[in-house]
Amino acid sequence: MNNLFSNVRGDLASGLVVFLVALPLCLGIALASGAPLFSGIIAGIIGGIVVGFFSNSNLSVSGPAAGLTAIILTAITDLGSFEIFLVAVILAGVIQVVLGFLQAGALSNYIPTSVIEGMLAAIGIIIILKQIPHAFGHDVDNEGDFFFIEKSGHNTFDTLIESINYIHLGALLIALLSLGILIVWEKVPVLKRLKLLPGALVVVIVSILANELFIQTGSNLAIISKSHLVNLPSFDEIQSGFSLPAVSAFTNVKVWTVAVTLAIVASIETLLCIEATDKLDPWKRFTNTNRELKAQGIGNIISGLLGGLPMTSVVVRSSANINSGGKTKLATIFHGILLLLCVLALPFLLNKIPLSALAAVLLMIGYKLAKPASFIHLFNNGMARFVPFIVTVLAVVFIDLLKGVAIGFVVSILFLLYENLKIAYHFNKEKYHKGDLIEIHLAQEVSFLNKAAIKKTLSEIPRKSKVIIDASLTNYIDYDVLEVIKDFRDVTVDTKDIDLTLIGFKDKYNIENSQDDRIEYISEAKNEDKNIINEINE
Structure with a gap:
């Protein structure tokens, strides 16, 4: 007062x-x-x-x-x-x-x-x-x-x-x-x-x-x-x-x-x-x-x-x-x-x-x-x-105030989900071809809502590609998304003859080592990679 x-x-x-x-x-x-x-x-x-x-x-x-x-x-x-x-x-x-x-x-x-x-x-x-x-x-x-x-x-x-x-x-x-x-x-x-x-x-x-x-x-x-x-x-x-x-x-x-x-x-x-x-x-x-x-x-x-x-x-x-x-x-x-x-x-x-x-x-x-x-x-x-x-x-x-706000809220949530799907990860290429180096930088938070988009992306990677999945600056990855990445590592890498590098997974997310020579594990991303991820999250 x-x-x-x-x-x-x-x-x-x-x-x-x-x-x-x-x-x-x-x-x-x-x-x-x-x-x-x-x-x-x-x-x-x-x-x-x-x-x-x-x-x-x-x-x-x-x-x-x-x-x-x-x-x-x-x-x-x-x-x-x-x-x-x-x-x-x-x-x-x-x-x-x-x-x-x-x-x-x-x-x-x-x-x-x-x-x-x-x-x-x-x-x-x-x-x-x-x-x-x-x-x-x-x-x-x-x-x-x-x-x-x-x-x-x-x-x-x-x-x-x-x-x-x-x-x-x-x-x-x-x-x-x-x-x-x-x-x-x-x-x-x-x-x-x-x-x-x-x-x-x-x-x-x-x-x-x-x-x-x-x-x-x-x-x-x-x-x-x-x-x-x-x-x-x-x-x-x-x-x-x-x-x-x-x-x-x-x-x-x-x-x-x-x-x-x-x-x-x-x-x-x-x-x-x-x-x-x-x-x-x-x-x-x-x-x-x-x-x-x-x-x-x-x-x-x-x-x-x-x-x-x-x-x-x-x-x-x-x-x-x-x-x-x-x-x-x-x-x-x-x-x-x-x-x-x-x-x-x-x-x-x-x-x-x-x-x-x-x-x-x-x-x-x-x-x-x-x-x-x-x-x-x-x-x-x-x-x-x-x-x-x-x-x-x-x-x-x-209609009326409360119902109108509720409808607007639902539409806003749908757009939030759509935007969340887009920002969960970032490629270094819009389109990619056989033999390309493909980098996938995960955002700070990757939820189950991102599972479908990441699964689709990994399934479309061409044969004999070199793939880097970078989670060094990621604070949280949903279990379902980790399972998609593990399936990609254990099955797709072999069937498509892909070279895979996983950065930041081994210590934080307990992804066990694979005996496959085509799979490499790195604890930290390079400075230039970190800068890319910071730009994504901003």
Whole structure:
């Protein structure tokens, strides 16, 4: 907490932007989950203040997540009431705390960078696709609904095309004006230095004033319908919709099943978001993922006790924090405080904010996550990184976050196996002929995955060749690969009349001496051979 106040002006301004982004998302996710509206706000408040305090992530922002909406909706129906579901939220939090103590956060270290970058780009694309209808004033989808197939049975593209026929000119005008303000705020150096007056706040103020002007002048551009505006519940609605957990349901087996499901899914989403946030962090700081699981667990326990939705670390809010100049946990905590104060004290003012103005803010966030430069950069880095990246992008956009990341992970592993096959050894010749001297330098690690390639190579060596297999700098050779080399030595050398030299095998791998005069054993490679192998391993 020592550096909590090292960037006060920037963090307060960033916390304000995150608050403006989080507000409609908290409400939209609650609505899409079939839960009381205020339960989403509670989760946002707890995610900001409580998780922000206990986490050691400087930039991650937690709150209700779109990826949990389908699970929540199904669970509330199966369990029979929201009050029983809250017990599952509490138990899920306890399980997450236990996972933190079991060091389960280390699993995030095994997620390939290309998959994380693909996930970020995909989320950016989803934000853009989902917010364009809101910018047009076609607000049929709930904010926070990031699924390709919507509850109505339509898909994202159906709604996008349909929105063209339902354009509200006032909403579109405000969206374009808001985008213009945000772009100017990004490009003009003097405005960028006004840290206490972020572009998003200017957008909100201008959009409210513009719409009030439309209303007062009786213009057809006026946005009057509540469906096109932020729609916070009144204090009376909050009181009537406030829920507490049904303690008696702790012994219900179904509740425990839901709790385990929530804990696993929420933990995976959190770890993915933490990896993504650390990657976006301009200061390249690293988060203790085990502590993050504990913080998320504590947050979910308190959220469940107070009638809130389960939460995870969320990429949209975290990237908004980074793009708005956030640097410490103060931004996250401040956004939670703003949710608490403004929802209770200023609902009448917040309900005047057009959703099209907030759509403009989210469109800018989406663009920054899915910049064309990211695609070009990955493409230039080779197919081994680009293919898992683009597969992850497509899978996350057209399926969902977790399944998309899993598919990208599998593709990344396949490329890793393919690359591993290529770097296990090196020839001094691309093609070889009868009588050639053929040198095979093994890499530092040769696993069973390399067996097929090495076996194929040795089987294709022509008759009467001179072959050197150099393992002097190899730290590990799998038993199956050693067996292939022994078979080559004991059978192929004789049948093809090959002269074989084995370097570095005798002492380290206990390959017994052969009486065949065509086989020579050397303990160390020459200096020039070592240089070749060093180049391979680099």
